[in-house]
Amino acid sequence: MTTQLWIPSDDLVAHDPIASQKITTPFAPISLEAQGIKLFDVDDDAANEAAACVVLASLEDDGAAGDEHGECDDDERIDDPADADGVDADV
Amino acid sequence: MTTQQLPQLQVLKLGSKSDAARALQAATNRRLRARQLGALAVKEDGVIATRTLNAVRKAAWALGARLDTCDSITRDGEIPVGVQRMIRNPARRNDAQKSAGRRRYSRMLAQRKHRAAEPKTSRSRAVDAFLAKVGTREEPAGSNSGGIITTMQTFWGFGRVPWCGIACGYHAVKFGGVKGLRSDVAAVRSIENHARAGNAPYGRWQSSPDGALPGSFVVIGGSGVHVGMLVAPLRGGAAKTVEGNTSFGPGGSQSNGGCVAVRIRSASEITGVATMNYPG
Secondary structure, three states: OOOOOOOOHHHHHHOOHHHHHHHHOOOOOOOOHHHOOOOOOOOOHHHHHHHHHHHHHHHOOOOOOOOOOOOOOOOOOOOOOOOOOOOOOOO | OOOOOOOOOOOEEOOOEOHHHHHHHHHHHHHHHHOOOHHHOOOOOOEOOHHHHHHHHHHHHHOOOOHHHHHHHHHHOEEOHHHHHHHHOHHHOOHHHHHHHHHHHHHHHHHHHHHHOOOOOHHHHHHHHHHOOOOOEOOOOOOOOOOHHHHHHHHOOOOOOOOHHHHHHHHHHHOOOOOOOOHHHHOHHHHHHHHHHOOOOOOOEEOOOOOOOOOOEEEEOOOOOEEEEEEEEOHHHOEEEEEEEEOOOOOOOOOOOOEEEEEEEOOOOEEEEEOOOOOO
């Protein structure tokens, strides 16, 4: 595997003369929303916190459990009884 | 709850619309709500959009799917049949998958409990919003653009430039409410220079993350190279960070890798920290 450590980001920005000008003559964020242009993002603190917890929990060793009980009410749930196939082991 | 015969399973692809997709969205929402992740529930409109892929990925993770399977959902924009079956019929998982699901849910609950015990701050809102984007990649690869990356570039008035500083600045301003940041946040050297000079809102410059608060900007790999947002300082001058435009691991470019990822940076990798002034 090729490992490319530390390509200097600022050098790459400097290759773009327009971007360089925006850095040497900085300005405040563009208020697009005031102009009726909505930029896509999840602007929901509860959703972001939930997603962050999943991300942080997923960083830990998959062989480890936390201090909480991991059983869930729907662990044995079948929504689609017509599908009798098991879940493949490689999923 | 009544059950109904659901449409036959087939691979669901980003941008498609179908009854099978609607059924999967409904099942995904049930699995998420049962695991205290109802805030991630999606609209049950039968359309496989990015938010649906993200929700399915998290549900699959919580149910014990392999990590590479989870990654492939958002990377390839496809939901395999096996993942759909796992979400629709959790009881049909094998013992290893059920066990993995229980361990992951346990860890996730521990994270929720830890968070609930701490006050919600402008710093934590910025960090959470950044963490929520982990797994995002440039599309196409190497383009410095695509989806939320384009949103962040546009927010600062840029087109397609390296975006590690852009991502930190975007989350600090939009979710953390930091006032006074300007477009030169795109340049890592500017961040360091402002913090060394004590210019608002960069706070102060310190050589180690020790004692720094989440949401601080961590300069990595030398002056002008790379920057991420502090999630938590660690022992020995190391730090857990969330970074834009890095790679998921030590292979690949650390400062132009095209991904949003959580990284553990050692003291030797960390050049310094701009503590940043958040409101509140």
